[in-house]
Amino acid sequence: MEADSILNLFDPAQRFAALAQQSASIPHLAAHSVLDTARPERTEILLSGGSLRLRDLYRLRTGARLVVLSVCQTALGAGMKREELIGLTRGFQQAGAAAVVASLWKVVDRAAAELMRHFYTALHHAQRQLAASARWSHPFYWAGFVLQAEGR
Numbered sequence: 001m002e003a004d005s006i007l008n009l010f011d012p013a014q015r016f017a018a019l020a021q022q023s024a025s026i027p028h029l030a031a032h033s034v035l036d037t038a039r040p041e042r043t044e045i046l047l048s049g050g051s052l053r054l055r056d057l058y059r060l061r062t063g064a065r066l067v068v069l070s071v072c073q074t075a076l077g078a079g080m081k082r083e084e085l086i087g088l089t090r091g092f093q094q095a096g097a098a099a100v101v102a103s104l105w106k107v108v109d110r111a112a113a114e115l116m117r118h119f120y121t122a123l124h125h126a127q128r129q130l131a132a133s134a135r136w137s138h139p140f141y142w143a144g145f146v147l148q149a150e151g152r
Contacts, residue, residue, distance in 0.1 A: 002030040002070060002113035025063070030070040030112070033088070037077065040086045045071050057091030067097040068119075070112045075102035 029045060029052075036042040044051040069088060077087020089102045101119075103112075130142040 002109065002116055026066045026068065027062070027064055028068040028070065028116070030116075033071045033073055035073045035076055035087075040077055043077065043088060045069070045074070045088065054086075054088055054091045057088070057095050060095040062092075062096045064092075064097045065099070067092045067100045068116070069100060069102045070107070070116055072103060072106040075104045 029047075032046045034042070034044050034046065034051075041055040042053065044053040069092075071088075074088045077090065089100045092100045127142045130136040131139070136142060
């Protein structure tokens with residue numbers, strides 16, 4: 001349901017490209033997770049073809065600008081020395097993701113799908129609103145804004 005909600009934002013040619021691209025600059029995972037705070041290396045995201053464990057992320061290399069984890073409790077983990085949190089968010093950052101969107105608690109699938117649809121359209125929508133206004137229609141006023149984050 002969530003994937004359909006997001007893919008419907010793209011025209012059919014872009015949908016295929018988004019699904020076929022293995023090194024996406026913004027990978028989006030909508031799944032379930034198993035959180036193990038006692039042994040964080042066992043924390044994992046459950047996928048249809050297996051699982052992605054925290055320990056796997058430390059061997060992964062990605063150039064993702066943003067990783068979206070629409071997965072329960074992915075912002076949680078085990079506390080370590082110097083207040084560092086070891087968990088999936090940190091794992092994706094170690095793998096090279098510039099930024100990570102994650103959840104603090106169990107999420108409701110339908111609400112998450114709706115939230116993610118709005119998340120992906122918010123900046124585009126705001127830019128379109130300015131472009132349609134008489135005062136701010138010139139691209140100088142709105143086209144220079146892009147989503148950037150540094151996860152380190």
